[in-house]
Amino acid sequence: MLQNLRDKTTGWVATVIIGLMIIPFAFFGLDQYMVQRSDTTVANIKAPPTWWSSAPSFWPVSVLWRHEEVTVDEFRNRFEQVRQQRRAEQADAFDNEAFQSRETKLEVLDTLIDQQVQAMAAEQAGIVVSDAMVRNAIQQVPAFQLEGRFDPQRYQLALASQNQTPAQFEQIIRDSLQQSLVAAAVAGSNFVTTSELDRLIRLMGExxxxxxxxxxxxxxxxxxSVTDEQVQAWYEAHAADYRAPETVTLEYFELTADSLPAPPVDEQALRERYEEQRSQMGEQEERLASHILVEVADDADEAAWDAAREEAAQLAERARTASTDFSALAAEHSDDPGSRNSGGDLGWVGRGMMPGEFEEALFGMEQGEVSEPVRTDFGWHVVQLREVRTGGEMASFEELRDTLALEQAEADREESFSEVAGQVVDAVLSDPNTLQTAAEVAGAEIRRLGPFSRESAQGLAAQPDILREAFSSTRIEDRTASDPIEVAPRHHVWIRVVEHTPESARPLExxxxxxxxxxxxxxxxxxxxxxxxxxxxxxxxxxxxxxxxxxxxxxxxxxxxxxxxxxxxxxxxxxxxxxxxxxxxxxxxxxxxxxxxxxxxxxxxxxxxxPGDTAEVPPEQREVLYQQLAQIGGAEDLQAMTARLRKQVEVEVVEENL
Missing domain, CATH: 3.10.50 (Chitinase A; domain 3)
Incomplete structure (x- = not known):
């Protein structure tokens, strides 16, 4: 039977059948069968191979095209970054629901596609990111620095907290630089001629x-006189001007810390508060210090550390002699560029300002003493304690009792407010279709607001967060109670929409x-x-x-x-x-x-x-204007280049994954 099957699948008949089967692949593209859409992708970008930039996109040549993608995770991370940026820029005016629109998502995705296209162009042009560029970029990250210098230990700890290895993070930095190199080069290449700058100055100062x-x-x-025909024609042409706005009517209640009863005065709590404040004042001690640093390289071995310690010990011995000026010794021998020129002066140092070993040594010294060598990540330090000052003496408990009582009452009221607010939240969650239960827990009265529109809202209703929540689709459709809305410190409001009138056309009459x-x-x-x-x-x-x-x-x-x-x-x-x-x-x-x-x-x-007089513009102002014009021109050049690159690639957006 197998032989019969083989005989029937060879020869010219089989060749014709296989040829007929190839036809659908030719029309629909083999890549449609080979490449499966993934739920982790929001955009697929296809570009011709670097060695054949004019390659057609039809099958079978299309299998040679390069394929890149924008993943769901990449999109969500960037979307959240843009959300936080706009929230910071717009403050109370930020509307999170409006931000979630399809238009905003496509706008954010478009920037990611542009970056990916620019990275592909950089790769095609043979632009690479060197290890030195990656290393320099990492060392410039403030989170990895200690006292303005890159700290390997902080770097390792920061990556460990994010469950990342150095190799993974370096690849992220490399990819980011690869994406931005072309954009930075093009945007930074624009220039403005002197005649262009002078012409603009003449126009601006005209x-x-x-x-x-x-x-x-x-x-x-x-x-x-106005005819009925004119009235009708104007009404129809300007229908949007004669619409009744959307309105809502709310019920709400408030919870404030001031509305809660003040707890009775607890003498023991007042005395504990007094002792705590006196202890904190004692901890405000500061010490005037100088130091000499014998620096040790990050990759040094123990022999180098021992040699540096010996040098530091000799400097400490010299510093203890009465004839030696510590500041002159530091100016000559210290490796700390920040304090060397000032004789090793560190100024007044409080607790928490220096590395642990340094701080422990400094706060264990007597005034005028010079320490033994102290080891930190930077090397060996010789420390001189020049002066000590404390936070001063506190008044007696009796003198401060009234102030302490007010502070304690405020703290107790704050604690009571947090506790009651939590109970109200629980009551809302257990019965979200009414405010009655939650208001009883808060001991508050339910009031009514409205009807009002977005434009006519006044008083409490005009608070940005309340206005946004009142017109949210969730509150309108579900008629459920809101989460607590903070309108001021220790002042929360809960609302529920009880009536809603959608926007509608007002009749001509x-x-x-x-x-x-x-x-x-x-x-x-x-x-x-x-x-x-x-x-x-x-x-x-x-x-x-x-x-x-x-x-x-x-x-x-x-x-x-x-x-x-x-x-x-x-x-x-x-x-x-x-x-x-x-x-x-x-x-x-x-x-x-x-x-x-x-x-x-x-x-x-x-x-x-x-015309404006170019001679009246000072050089520094000309330079600022030059930079601004160059940045504007560079941004336009980059936009034009990206638009041209986008025409050379094929982009497929998977909107359902946005």
Whole structure:
């Protein structure tokens, strides 16, 4: 039977069958069968091989393409970093629910894809990260430093706390540098020429002389009549302006530390507080110290440590002789660059400021004493104690009793508040569909707020955290009690939405007067625009502003010399219009106008333009401006390069994994 099977799977018939089977692979791509989508990926990036940059993406050539990915963990880590950054920037205005939107997730993912594409470009260009670059980057991390210097022991402990090996962390740093090298190189390569910088200074410092004629709104003997057709058309065209906002009605109760009864005074607790404070004052002792450091390299053997100790012991003997100046000895022999130039002076040292061995030796010495060599991670120290000062004497218990009683009452109230708040949280969790049980535990009264919208909220409802929670989908849909909302220290609020009205269109009958007023205002603006355009044409024909004002019975025009950019004039937009007006190349004034929202208008002439003086800008300010322009240009270059690179790759986003 096996022989029959073999005979039937060889020869031209089998060849035809296999050929027919290949056709689906040719149409749909072999990679669709070979590569399986993973739930750990949010984006797949495919790029042609480095040795064939123009390779097509269809099968079978597509199997030669490079494949990179953005994993779910990478995305979640970056998303959380961006969340914390925006929370710090926006403070109370940060809306976590809005941040969770699809648009924000895609925005964060897009930056990760850009970085991956830049890293692929760096790899294609043959750019590599050297071991020295990795080592330097690690040594610059503040968490791995002690007194401003890289500390191997801290490095090892920090990695161990994160369950990482040095090799794993070094690879993370290497990958990060690989991703950022191209971006940093491109962004840092931009430059600004002297002529470009001077041109910008002249534009920024430009001043203009202008003459301004204020044209009041056209006077109407009677209100402009508005037809039903105009009202209907305006209402339909501006429907978004006539919607009733979303509103909620809350029930809530508050818990504050001040509302809790103060516990009775405990004399024993007051005396314990007094003794604790007196002990702490004693621990505030500080010591004025100097030292000489005989440094030992990180990779030194015990023989080197012994030799350094011998040298330190000799220096200690010399320091103890009456004829030796310790500061001169330290200036000559100490290896500590931070204190050597000041004769080894460390200033006043308190507990916790120095490594353990150093501190133990210093606080065990008598004033004027010079220590034996003390070993730390940096080498051997010879320590001189120059002076001792203590925190001073405390007043008696009787003198401080009232103050201690107030402090103790505050501490007891704080403890009571934490205890009651915990009990309230438990009550909410056990019965989240009502506030009644939790309010009874807190001994608080349930009150009502609303209805109010996001814009009309006042008082307690206007607190950012309460407002955000009140309009959250969870509170609105489930009608459950919230977690405690801290509106101030030791002041918590619990809320529950009892009524909700979604945003809705207000009928025309309800807003008809608003629509009529809007139509009339629009007609007035159009009439003002027509009048101003007619005045501008007369100016262009050679008439002056003074003649126009006299002919039209308008207020006399006002000459405003030396207007700087952004100066507030009459109303918003007038200053911008003046600086956007071009002056006639033949030396005539520039003519412009601006119609204001209230129906007034401004007609003006730009009579003179004085460029900014480059000589008035000091060198340091020029340098700052140069750096800013170069950074802006570099960012634009990087954005353009990344956009070009994105066109050379294929990106597949797996949105369901976001």
């Amino acid at each position: 001043r203009r002389d202008a003459t301004v004629l204020l044209v009041p709104p056209p006077e109407q003997a009677e209100p402009v 309800q807003v008809r007067e608003e629509v009529v007023a809007a139509v009339r205002a629009d007609l007035a603006r159009k009439a003002a625009a027509e009048r101003v355009e007619a005045l501008v044409k007369r100016l262009e024909a050679g008439e002056t502003l003074e003649a126009l004002a006299e002919a039209e019975t308008l207020p006399a025009p006002q000459a405003i010399p030396g207007i700087p950019r952004g100066a507030p004039l009459v109303a918003e937009g007038v200053s911008e219009a003046i600086f956007a007006t071009r002056i006639d190349g033949e030396g005539g004034p520039g003519i412009g106008h601006e119609v204001l929202e209230d129906g007034r208008a401004v007609v003006f002439t730009v009579d003179k333009v004085v």
